[in-house]
Amino acid sequence: xxxxxxxxxxxxxxxxxxxxxxxxxxxxxxxxxxxxxxxxxxxxxxxxxxxxxxxxxxxxxxxxxxxxxxxxxxxxxxxxxxxxxxxxxxxxxxxxxxxxxxxxxxxxxxxxxxxxxxxxxxxxxxxxxxxxxxxxxxxxxxxxxxxxxxxxxxxxxxxxxxxxxxxxxxxxxxxxxxxxxxxxxxxxxxxxxxxxxxxxxxxxxxxxxxxxxxxxxxxxxxxxxxxxxxxxxxxxxxxxxxxxxxxxxxx
Numbered sequence: 001x002x003x004x005x006x007x008x009x010x011x012x013x014x015x016x017x018x019x020x021x022x023x024x025x026x027x028x029x030x031x032x033x034x035x036x037x038x039x040x041x042x043x044x045x046x047x048x049x050x051x052x053x054x055x056x057x058x059x060x061x062x063x064x065x066x067x068x069x070x071x072x073x074x075x076x077x078x079x080x081x082x083x084x085x086x087x088x089x090x091x092x093x094x095x096x097x098x099x100x101x102x103x104x105x106x107x108x109x110x111x112x113x114x115x116x117x118x119x120x121x122x123x124x125x126x127x128x129x130x131x132x133x134x135x136x137x138x139x140x141x142x143x144x145x146x147x148x149x150x151x152x153x154x155x156x157x158x159x160x161x162x163x164x165x166x167x168x169x170x171x172x173x174x175x176x177x178x179x180x181x182x183x184x185x186x187x188x189x190x191x192x193x194x195x196x197x198x199x200x201x202x203x204x205x206x207x208x209x210x211x212x213x214x215x216x217x218x219x220x221x222x223x224x225x226x227x228x229x230x231x232x233x234x235x236x237x238x239x240x241x242x243x244x245x246x247x248x249x250x251x
Contacts, residue, residue, distance in 0.1 A: 015229070015243045019093035022142065022241060026091045026098050026151065029216040030056060033089055035102055035136070037196075039065040040080040041114070052081075054203070056212045063203040066195045070188045072181055074119035077126060079111045079188055084134065095238040097139040097154060104134035111162070111189070125177040127164035127185040135159035136196075138204060142241040144234040149221060149243065150214040153204035156197045162189045 017025075034055045052063045069078045086102040093099075113126030136158055140151035164185040166178035203209070221229045221243075229245040236242075 013245060015245060016240050017243065018240045019096075019098055023091040023093045023098045025217065025220050026100070026140075027089075029220055030091070030100075030213065031089050032057070033086075035063075035086045037065055037081045037084040037104075039067055040082050040112070054209055056209070057216060059208075059212050061206065061208050061212070063206075064199065066192075066199055068188060068192050068195060069116060070184065070191075071118075072184055073121070075115050075121065076117045077113050077115050077188075079113050079129065079185075079192055082110055082112055084110055084131070086136075094139060096236055097141045098151065100138045100140055101159075102136045102138075104131070104136075110134065111192075113185070113188075121177050124167045125181075127166055127178055127182055129185070129189055130163050130165065131160050132163060133160040136200060138200065140204075142234055142236055144231055145210055145214040147230040147232075148214040148218040149231055149234060149241075150210045150217065152210070153201045156201045156204075158193050158196055162193065164189065 035053075036055075037052050039052060052065045054061050054063055065081055067078045067080065069076050071077075084104050087105045088103045090101050091098050092101070110131035111129035113128075115121065136156065138153050138157075139155040141154045143150055143152045164182055166182075218228055221231075223229065229243065231243050231245045233244040234241060235244075
């Protein structure tokens with residue numbers, strides 16, 4: 001429940017919001033957000049597809065997805081994330097935070113490998129990677145930002161299974177190479193999965209994304225005709241966030 005407590009002058013007070021209530025507010029404010037993950041190189045001169053980005057309301061913020069390389073038999077290879085877009089957003093309460101879970105769908109292999117330099121194997125020689133039940137969960141803790149409230153990423157979990165497999169249409173030589181490097185592919189994907197954890201946490205905490213989150217929450221943190229809250233401080237425990245604010249105070 002939301003509880004309002006006077007803190008001295010009429011213009012100053014504290015507002016206690018349980019995390020289940022904050023999750024509902026965040027769902028209203030940010031439920032339309034989308035995340036696209038794509039760092040594959042252009043497939044041709046007429047390929048104008050966008051890279052990775054977070055979209056909140058009308059604001060689209062580019063995000064950087066790392067490319068991790070690895071050596072195989074004299075060549076340097078990399079796996080690329082191929083056009084994965086979120087299809088659903090849900091918020092729930094967890095101790096000390098709200099958890100944002102994004103679910104994804106994609107057509108075709110979600111990650112594919114390419115040779116970048118050195119001795120390159122034939123096309124289809126690298127295993128393709130299917131990301132089944134793809135999801136990303138981000139634990140967001142309330143923090144003060146200016147005179148508003150934002151949600152800072154504290155932990156990220158990549159959900160689902162990354163399964164490497166060889167293309168059934170690969171030629172005899174390509175298929176043989178593919179099967180021989182499956183273990184290398186698994187190692188590369190494990191490292192990329194770890195990279196995505198840290199990358200998404202850092203990208204969610206970019207100033208422009210934090211400012212957009214704060215702006216969307218500010219629209220909903222109002223007290224009737226008194227208007228928007230001017231937040232002075234934020235404190236958090238496992239169950240709730242307490243906001244010290246004023247309405248008629250000077251900026």
